[in-house]
Amino acid sequence: MVGSERRAVLAARRMVVAAHPAVSAAGHRVLAEGGNAVDATLAMAAMCWLALPGQCGIGGDAFAVVREPDGRVWTVGGSGFGPDGAEPGFHGDGPVPTRGALSVAVPGAVGALSALHRQGASRSLDELWRPAVEAAETGVACSAKTHRDVADNVDLVRGDAGLAAMFLPHGSVPAPGARLTFPEFAATLKTLAAAPESFYDGELAHRAVDHLRALGAPFSGAEWQACAVPLTGPPVTGTYGELTVHQTPLPTPGWMMLQQAAVCDGVLSGLPALGGDAVHWLAAAARRAFADRFAFCGSDNDAWQDLLTTAATAAAREDIRSGRLAPPAGTRPDGDTTSTVAVDDSGRAVSFIHSLAFTFGSGVTVPGTGIVLNNRFGRGAYTLAGHPNEARPRRRPLHTLNAWIATDARGRLRFVGNTPGGDGQVQWNMQVLSHLADHGLDPQQAVSAPRFTIYPGSDADTLGDAPELRCEDRLGDDVLAAVAAHGHRVRRLGPWEAGGSALVIAADHETGSLAGGADPRQDGVALGD
Known part of the structure; x- marks a missing residue:
């Protein structure tokens, strides 16, 4: 009974595995062209944002464990704080909302990927993310998973102009195989490939904070700057x-x-x-x-x-x-999350995972950018007074x-x-x-x-x-x-x-x-x- 349905095993000297064929193909292409496992992971992360957009995105979080050929193991952690203005009592007697602007934590994915790139990559972000940019511009086939995600959350998608533009382009749920284009997302990805720090202290950061504040989330902007440097270490x-x-x-x-x-x-x-x-x-x-x-x-x-x-x-x-x-x-x-694993021919290995928390996260996009924001603050933080996971400024909510x-x-x-x-x-x-x-x-x-x-x-x-x-x-x-x-x-x-x-x-x-x-x-x- 154990595993009898699928027992074929692929033997190789370098390998990637992901939850979507296009994502695996992106990583394998990088390895075949001489890139290392970190390069492959970065390429797969960007392709995931298009192939599995309900599960992950620029506005989400990301974590990785890396083993180097010499045996050294290190990690990168990308998750952020909730709003500086969300002091205990801000949410009243109820829990933190699980959708909408109040559910958002500062996204950590960009910072984590930037650190992963600095510490282990052999190729530029522009080169590694170019295939994803081109796919966003020319169109990506809607997968069965994305079709289900949109169908199951159609009211959420319809309620945000940015989500609706991307995933209800003709006013109805796209069928599997339908071409979806993401021109605003492509432009954002180009910007971040050149300057990932702009996500935390630049035009993208200011647009995100201004939009969230307009929706009632008490972000100051300083908490975004504080999350520019991800958690790294053993x-x-x-x-x-x-x-x-x-x-x-x-x-x-x-x-x-x-x-x-x-x-x-x-x-x-x-x-x-x-x-x-x-x-x-x-x-x-x-x-x-x-x-x-x-x-x-x-x-x-x-x-x-x-x-x-x-x-x-x-x-x-x-x-x-x-x-x-x-x-x-x-x-x-x-919750919707996706992940990748990669091993190159020198023995370097990367386990990588990223998420928006729930499907399509908070249901809030940053206007004009294609960025879908997470709902990690609403999913992870408690409103139990005195609890070590109580929602407080500059405290990251516990993660999954x-x-x-x-x-x-x-x-x-x-x-x-x-x-x-x-x-x-x-x-x-x-x-x-x-x-x-x-x-x-x-x-x-x-x-x-x-x-x-x-x-x-x-x-x-x-x-x-x-x-x-x-x-x-x-x-x-x-x-x-x-x-x-x-x-x-x-x-x-x-x-x-x-x-x-x-x-x-x-x-x-x-x-x-x-x-x-x-x-x-x-x-x-x-x-x-």
Whole structure:
């Protein structure tokens, strides 16, 4: 059952995987022409903005983990602050809105990509983004995913002049295959390729801030300037068996994957893959991570470090063995995000992820630019007085995006992966890691395997919902019954309906080749040579 639907594995010495064929093609072209994995990632990011515009964009956030050929690993984090004027109490007794101008945080994607370029690229942004500029000018085929995104959010799209111009060009939802052109976006992309800093302290910044202020969001402009320099530095790391797992640091939940790995280390390898006990352990570890995140964590404290100690891990294991499930916090594992992975022939690897938060983000565009703004502030920040994730000026809201790379005991690359899917990400990343490391699945089997998701997690918009474990029914009746017997309230989903779009590249050092897998839940493809 595990991955039986798609088992072909592509072996290569350099490879990219993305959730859309045009995006993979853009990255593979760069590698084939002598560019490195960072170059390929930058090219794929720009093509994603056109091929998957509901999921990501210039007005969103982005994070990356990079492994250099010498074994050094570094990260880039691009996310921003909410408005300087949104002091506690600004939103009254209710939550931060999840759509509209009040939901917007300063976008971090441009700053992250600029830093990624400065620290690791071999080619100019103008060269790497030129194919995306040309595609925006001449037209991009509307994918089935974009068609669904527009159809499912047509009122939101119709409510903003910029969104309507791009995605309802003839007043109706474009059919799959229809040509969509983005002339304003093309001009913006040219500007940013030449001067990415203008997004934070230039004409683009001023236009964005002025528009948001006119819509009632209390941005000062200074918070935009403060986000020009992204978060860079080493990853947070943990171990799983003989692997070292490198994850993105705060404000991402990368530590949560490491916590789950610590709790499950040495347990899952002795259990049947995707049997009732294995699913229970993975689900219970994820539920513990979200409960701990909600109880202790914000983007500007180090509480997560105490949750990864030997004592904390032992306590979590004992609770699971004793049948004690952590209390729910609250979120839905939804949201639109997309990601890429790339490995070049020198062994450099990049795991990259970017998002607008919800589909089409806030539903607000910056007039005349083609920029769709995120709704990360509304999705991520709480209005709970005194909480470490309470909405405050110059505090980044907690994030859902995370990316990971795993190396072996000698520091060699073993796996590079990620997935979109809101708070499903850290759960599904852990599931994929276990499939690869504990049970020897190949990358395609690992990303195709039946998936399950604890609900709720810890986002802001559905705090307090009743807990459940959402399982693809391919797990089978016996497994679902066994999981329910462990105390989980199981909700059955269709065979491929859990969500996400997991991507993995695995390095085989015996053969000197790479193998890749792209999630069949979206339209992804692995390309290499």
